[in-house]
Amino acid sequence: MITALRRVVKAGFVGFWRNTYVALASVFVLTVALFVIGATMFLDQLLSTSLQTLKSKVDINVYFVPDAPEEEVERIKNAVASLPDVASVDFTSREEALQRYRENNKDDEISLQALEELDENPLGATIAIQAKETSQYESVARFLEEQRELEQPQTPVIDEINYARNKESIDTLTTIIKAVEQASLVVMIILLTAAVLITFNTVRLAIYTAREEIAIMRLVGASNMFIRGPFMLQGIMYGVISGVLALLMFYPLLIWLGPRTEAFFELNLFTYYVAHFGEIFGVLVGIGVVLGLASSILAVARYLRT
Known part of the structure; x- marks a missing residue:
């Protein structure tokens, strides 16, 4: 052999x-x-x-009202993060949003002066949501709208969900x-x-x-x-x-x-x-x-x- x-x-x-x-x-x-x-x-x-x-440049932003209770914001953030279609959730607090606004408008004296004249922070917290696939944003947006419908009219939590504005770009991508x-x-x-x-x-x-x-x-x-x-x-x-x-x-x-x-x-x-x-x-x-x-x-x- x-x-x-x-x-x-x-x-x-x-x-x-x-x-x-x-x-x-x-x-x-x-x-x-x-x-x-x-x-x-x-x-x-x-x-x-x-x-x-x-894909990483596409997301859904959820804007909360300025006086939204922290526990409600935290609940919605955790609920979204637990969805199987969601890859990441980036939370921005009211204070961080205010600091970011000041940095982005540091050369705009009128905007900064108007901000200083306000008694309190006019900005609310936000969460930026990235789905695992671009085709999954619609289901995530649907979940957020359902959460919005559960709110009491006199105490709203979510101010805006920008999926509708980004839908055309997401569909094209x-x-x-x-x-x-x-x-x-x-x-x-x-x-x-x-x-x-x-x-x-x-x-x-x-x-x-x-x-x-x-x-x-x-x-x-x-x-x-x-x-x-x-x-x-x-x-x-x-x-x-x-x-x-x-x-x-x-x-x-x-x-x-x-x-x-x-x-x-x-x-x-x-x-x-x-x-x-x-x-x-x-x-x-x-x-x-x-x-x-x-x-x-x-x-x-x-x-x-x-």
Whole structure:
């Protein structure tokens, strides 16, 4: 068993180096395919980060009346925070709202003077609510309106819910996010399919050059596994070498792209590449090995059937 395995491994390496041009062509095509796959991974990460940034800039603000009881404000805040659709609730007290107003209008002497003439703080507390998904804001707003309806008319707590003002922007953003996610998925499927087909045809062409050798091995009684083994090893070698080359090709490219993507998308792709190097290496080399191995098995199977 060990002797047979050694022969298979030796035959695989010999076949790889003997057909140098064919091997280089296979590695080149597979490297390009893996580079395209890797590029779609980075593009998907850029899109995800951009969409997440857009999501973080959308929220619902609830403005409470200035004299709203603190326990009622706290109750509503905790009720909203417990909703499964809510990602975060940011509370701003009356004092914080007043301080923020003064900072934002520090150059407006008229507004500051009018504020000083008032006997008490005219601003109420607020909560800024972020949902987990933009499509969930409607259910959160509905819950807030229900809370508003439970209030006593003579002692209102909630002054305003700005969902109606932001609804158009939220709906537009939700549509954009869904469209981008669907388009990204379609593009990735098309590129992966193209990579598989191109790799399979290239490896099949490489094995075609060894068809006479396969026929001779069958004539002398070699088992199917012994015939298939060297080509399977070559397919694995194609995948490993191509995966490493594709990974190395990204290094100088992402050094150049990193600062630019950080400026436009708030994500430095080179930093992401370094931080997730192990994962990216595993994915590219893994896909390369699977493509090379599967292509070799399918291509050899054709000659074993004839």
